[in-house]
Amino acid sequence: MTFYNRVDELETLTSGVESPGSDFIVVYGRRRVGKTELLKEFCTDVPHVYFLAAQEAEHRQREKFIDRIADHFDDRVPRIDGWDDAFQYLGEKLATEDLVVVIDEFPYLVEENDSVPSYMQEFVDEHLHETDSMLVLCGSSVSTMESEVLGHESPLYGRRTAQLDVQPFSFKQAREIIEYDIADAIRSYAVTGGTPMYLTLFDYDRSLRENVRSRLLSPTAVLYNEPEFLLRTELRNPARYMSILEAIALGHTTPNEVAGATAIDSGPLSKYLQTLRRLRLIEREVPVTASQKKSKRSQYRIADEFLRFWFRYIEPNRSSIEEAPNIVYDGTIAPDLPTHVATTFEDVCQEAVWEAIRRGDVPPYSAVGRWWYREHEVDIVGLAPNDDRLLLAECKWTSEPVGAALVERLRETTAHVRWGPGDREVRYALFSKSGFVEGLEDDLSESWSLFTLDDIDSLLRSASR
Known part of the structure; x- marks a missing residue:
């Protein structure tokens, strides 16, 4: 299967491997979002032990974990009675060879034994800290990862050197796949x-x-x-x-x-x-x-x-x-x-606004999102508090070209958006699936920007290269 995107995530993981000293990285995010594929791609060119936990009895989880370690080191499988001994064994092996150790679906281990984070804390403090190895804990149960690994009450709190909250692809990222x-x-x-x-x-x-x-x-x-x-x-x-x-x-x-x-x-x-x-x-x-x-x-x-x-x-x-x-x-x-x-088109247009800001095609805004009040609403509003500048934009997924009626309606809505001083600067943008009526752009001032589907595609495709 082709591996797509995740450039920033791979860079974070690679930087951890290349930096001196040990690293403890937490990777989490919703199911199906591609965390496992990310870790497998990362592990391709580095010495590693990868362990995928499963929903099964604690002793079987532990046995399989020890088997993976022993197999990597071509070692006889030792007799292990608890997770403290398991992590002690891993620590002894890491003293002889620097590795990336990935424990995927870590919440399954916690589900069977809620003391595992405490044993893991001892491993990080007493063993990992003395090596140039990397530990990666990964999980799809966001709530468990946030409470048992990242949370203030977790024994592991404050020990991570980085964390990756893996998100679904934006439209710009997905465009690489959608042909x-x-x-x-x-x-x-x-x-x-x-x-x-x-x-x-x-x-x-x-x-x-x-x-x-x-x-x-x-x-x-x-x-x-x-x-x-x-x-x-x-x-x-x-x-x-x-x-x-x-x-x-x-x-x-x-x-x-x-x-x-x-x-x-x-x-x-x-x-x-x-x-x-x-x-x-x-x-x-x-x-x-x-x-x-x-x-x-x-x-x-x-x-x-x-x-x-x-x-x-x-x-x-x-x-x-x-x-x-x-x-x-x-x-x-x-x-x-x-x-x-x-x-969905509104969200895609919002991506396009941010990309236009990054490229300098439109002035910068610190916040971009939807706005509504009673019967009035605007698809996209951008706020630039330091410059007292406001952006109002509408997104139309219709079969007919956009004309002057939408322009007038957006102008009328401006007064209802209560933000900034009375002399604020207001700029406008229109996004249209079916384009615009002939001559509309010529009738508008420089404070208006018009975007067709081709404009959006060009903007987002060039950004992904």
Whole structure:
């Protein structure tokens, strides 16, 4: 399988190996995001021991761990009675040879014995510290990694030399994999999101319809039950969480709307929402001009495009999919897909704004995000407090070119965005799937920037090279 991107992550790991002294690096992130592939790619050219933990009895975990170490050193497998002895054995071996030691899915070890972080602390302090070796702890359970490895209460707190929070690919990064033209690339990203496994499952020589049909709209397809599987690995009873995710995916974005759609009282709902946020399945969003902590105008959104697609189209239609998948696609998904993709397009345009800022094509802004107040909203707002400058941008995923009506509407909305002094500088941008009516750009001042799909593609593709 081709290894994509992760340049910064590989550089961090490589710098650790090349620097003098020992290193202890923590790698974590959601399942399927490519952590294991990253570590395998890194380990290709360095002496290493790689151990993948599994959900099994503690003694079997320990036996397999010792086997891996003994095998690397061509040593007789010693008798080991506890994790303290296991790490003592590893420490003795590292005194003879510098290695990269990777323990993948570390939370499985903690699940069977919550004293493992304490034994690991002793190993780091007493053995690893005296070598030029590197220890890498990796895990998909973000909550466990943050509490048992990175948290203040963890015995390992303060000992790491670096940490990698591995994220799904942005559209700019995913564009390297998605071999469609720009319009279909955005549509495809609205289905797969940036999870490397999902991106590489699609065959880009086939149409998007064919990929969705074969990869999602079949009970035997890999992605058909994927979200349910992911939830069951993190939660004992995922039913209510699934109903919350479905409600958010279908447009119920405020706590009151979610409560109404799911019939879950606000008290328990708040805890469920917190758990979903901790698992990085949803995000809490406030207007870019508001305080993240203090604002009461919060909305929730699914944190992953694939999950948003699945809970919008697959979960509510499972019975129909099993009987007539083609009808579900042609009658339910295809007519509504532009509405679904429009949200993804806003995120892609936001990426384009940041890239334009980095390239100096537009003036700098320190914060970029959505804004809304009562019946008014703007897709993208940029704030430059030091310069009292405001950016207002709209993103239109429509079949018709954008004309003067949108320009006038955005101008009218400007007065409702209460930020900065009265003499603030206001700049505008329009992003359009279908381009702009002839002559529009000539009628606008230099404070306006217009972006077509080709402009966005050129901007993001050049950035990825």
